Amino acid sequence: xxxxxxxxxxxxxxxxxxxxxxxxxxxxxxxxxxxxxxxxxxxxxxxxxxxxxxxxxxxxxxxxxxxxxxxxxxxxxxxxxxxxxxxxxxxxxxxxxxxxxxxxxxxxxxxxxxxxxxxxxxxxxxxxxxxxxxxxxxxxxxxxxxxxxxxxxxxxxxxxxxxxxxxxxxxxxxxxxxxxxx
Numbered sequence: 001x002x003x004x005x006x007x008x009x010x011x012x013x014x015x016x017x018x019x020x021x022x023x024x025x026x027x028x029x030x031x032x033x034x035x036x037x038x039x040x041x042x043x044x045x046x047x048x049x050x051x052x053x054x055x056x057x058x059x060x061x062x063x064x065x066x067x068x069x070x071x072x073x074x075x076x077x078x079x080x081x082x083x084x085x086x087x088x089x090x091x092x093x094x095x096x097x098x099x100x101x102x103x104x105x106x107x108x109x110x111x112x113x114x115x116x117x118x119x120x121x122x123x124x125x126x127x128x129x130x131x132x133x134x135x136x137x138x139x140x141x142x143x144x145x146x147x148x149x150x151x152x153x154x155x156x157x158x159x160x161x162x163x164x165x166x167x168x169x170x171x172x173x174x175x176x177x178x179x180x181x182x
Contacts, residue, residue, distance in 0.1 A: 026113040031104045034113055037120040038129060040100060041093045048087045056080055 035041070059076070068076060104113065119125040165171050 024110045026105050026108060026110040028101055028105065030110060030113050030117065031101045034104065034117045034120070035097070035100060037117055037125075040097075044091070044093045044096055048084070048091055051087055051091075052080070052084045055083055 059079075063076075108116070120129065162171075
């Protein structure tokens with residue numbers, strides 16, 4: 001019996017490192033390699049102008065009915081410049097890289113990181129990296145179009161519910177004011 005236990009213990013010594021490695025935390029170097037093949041640096045750098053354009057478009061929508069004097073236009077442009085500068089100082093690859101690495105190391109195993117790295121080194125993986133932002137943008141546009149069609153119905157449901165709530169008893173002024181839309 002002790003021979004069987006000894007054999008089992010020796011077997012565990014050989015098997016355990018393999019099992020442990022499969023679920024182990026990835027190395028910093030392996031995550032950095034994944035970030036390199038994923039072009040994470042480029043994605044973060046592209047985020048800044050995209051965010052700036054989104055913020056400017058949002059501001060233009062809010063202010064679309066307003067006509068600006070030359071001085072107001074300059075103030076608006078200065079605001080855009082300040083926001084761009086802020087984004088560049090607070091959102092950069094140098095600042096985010098340590099956080100990305102820590103998140104990936106906590107989230108994925110070494111085996112998963114190795115698998116993703118292998119995939120992103122392939123032509124299919126590179127195609128996914130190149131085409132996914134466009135795909136996601138188109139999907140978001142499709143969802144937004146659906147939501148735009150639903151917005152009148154959502155507002156109607158909100159208004160009907162608010163009226164029912166008022167009929168059921170006193171209602172908070174904040175809730176009443178929050179139900180109003182553009």
